[in-house]
Amino acid sequence: MKILVTGGAGYIGSHTVVLLIEAGYEVIVFDNFYNASKESIRRVEKIINQSIEVIEGDLRNRDDLKSVFEKHTISSVIHFAGLKAVGESVEKPLKYYDNNVNGSAVLCEVMAEYDCKSIIFSSSATVYGDPHTTPILEDFPLFATNPYGRSKLMVEEILRDVYVSDNTWKIILLRYFNPVGAHESGTIGEDPNGIPNNLMPFIAQTAVGKREYLSVFGDDYDTKDGTGVRDYIHVVDLAKGHVNALDRIENFKEVMTVNLGTGKGYSVLEMIRAFEKASNKKVAYKIAQRRAGDIATCFADPSYAKEVLDWKAEKSIDQMCEDGWRWQSQNPNGYKGIV
Numbered sequence: 546m547k548i549l550v551t552g553g554a555g556y557i558g559s560h561t562v563v564l565l566i567e568a569g570y571e572v573i574v575f576d577n578f579y580n581a582s583k584e585s586i587r588r589v590e591k592i593i594n595q596s597i598e599v600i601e602g603d604l605r606n607r608d609d610l611k612s613v614f615e616k617h618t619i620s621s622v623i624h625f626a627g628l629k630a631v632g633e634s635v636e637k638p639l640k641y642y643d644n645n646v647n648g649s650a651v652l653c654e655v656m657a658e659y660d661c662k663s664i665i666f667s668s669s670a671t672v673y674g675d676p677h678t679t680p681i682l683e684d685f686p687l688f689a690t691n692p693y694g695r696s697k698l699m700v701e702e703i704l705r706d707v708y709v710s711d712n713t714w715k716i717i718l719l720r721y722f723n724p725v726g727a728h729e730s731g732t733i734g735e736d737p738n739g740i741p742n743n744l745m746p747f748i749a750q751t752a753v754g755k756r757e758y759l760s761v762f763g764d765d766y767d768t769k770d771g772t773g774v775r776d777y778i779h780v781v782d783l784a785k786g787h788v789n790a791l792d793r794i795e796n797f798k799e800v801m802t803v804n805l806g807t808g809k810g811y812s813v814l815e816m817i818r819a820f821e822k823a824s825n826k827k828v829a830y831k832i833a834q835r836r837a838g839d840i841a842t843c844f845a846d847p848s849y850a851k852e853v854l855d856w857k858a859e860k861s862i863d864q865m866c867e868d869g870w871r872w873q874s875q876n877p878n879g880y881k882g883i884v
């Protein structure tokens with residue numbers, strides 16, 4: 546069973562590749578390395594003690610994709626490849642629609658051409674917008690508030706339409722909450738380009754001395770301590786959710802949409818304290834203005850994932866911070882500078 550993992554050199558992709566191979570799947574990685582390093586593949590090979598076939602290419606290039614399906618009989622695709630910076634998507638929406646939406650449409654066309662009609666798509670809780678209540682269920686209203694979120698929602702709609710046109714497709718949409726942490730070895734982890742947009746890499750870089758202090762974007766939300774509350778989920782738990790989905794995809798008779806979250810919400814200040822405990826380092830912070838587009842509270846109801854994927858997040862906030870700190874402290878500059 547060959548599995549094509551688009552974006553397999555990225556943060557979530559690389560962690561998922563490790564678990565797929567450990568579960569006995571044969572993996573082909575397809576990546577344009579725009580947002581990922583070839584070093585992450587070398588690190589994954591070290592963890593699993595075997596080489597991985599990597600095809601460098603761009604989803605928008607039909608010939609790049611066809612070369613994969615010409616060479617390999619792919620049974621399923623796990624589709625991570627895409628741009629994911631909310632702020633950048635507001636400044637450059639067409640870049641996001643071209644990469645994330647057009648790229649996904651080309652992928653589906655080429656898959657169908659080679660009779661590969663099985664896909665797990667990396668979606669996001671951002672498609673829920675500002676939920677009317679929490680915890681969030683999969684049938685909540687969908688309303689993206691930025692081009693990145695809209696690109697995820699558009700791809701979900703494209704996949705639902707593909708299924709209506711041909712119900713032999715097997716499609717699972719996994720809606721991630723906030724992935725954090727790293728593989729326990731500390732050899733792979735999150736390595737954002739430039740100044741991190743997301744909380745945890747910024748906290749980790751502050752703890753390791755790369756950033757002077759963290760700006761806490763608002764402490765006047767209607768939450769336990771006034772700071773934003775999110776459902777942080779260990780990236781290895783998230784990866785396990787993909788393996789469970791792949792194990793079961795042939796059983797499903799319709800498009801399956803599943804939240805991958807812990808069902809618990811933690812505030813920014815709670816995350817700072819947890820990371821200080823894990824790293825034994827002080828994380829300096831200053832209260833700043835709210836960030837445009839942020840919502841107060843977002844966390845999952847993960848019961849459907851347990852029902853249909855037999856999956857439940859197991860790792861604690863402390864483990865997320867300990868594993869994230871091990872990666873950051875062993876790799877202060879991530880994969881940067883390693884050719």
Ligand code: WQD
Binds near residue numbers: 723
């Ligand atoms: C978390 C909390 C911020 C940075 C985004 C995407 C989502 C997904 C995860 C891709 C919020 C606060 C953050 C900082 C802060 N990505 N914060 N200072 O916004 O929940 O979700 O990333 O799929 O789609 O929307 O994550 O980590 O950016 O923010 O105070 O420097 O931390 O206000 O409350 P978010 P985040």
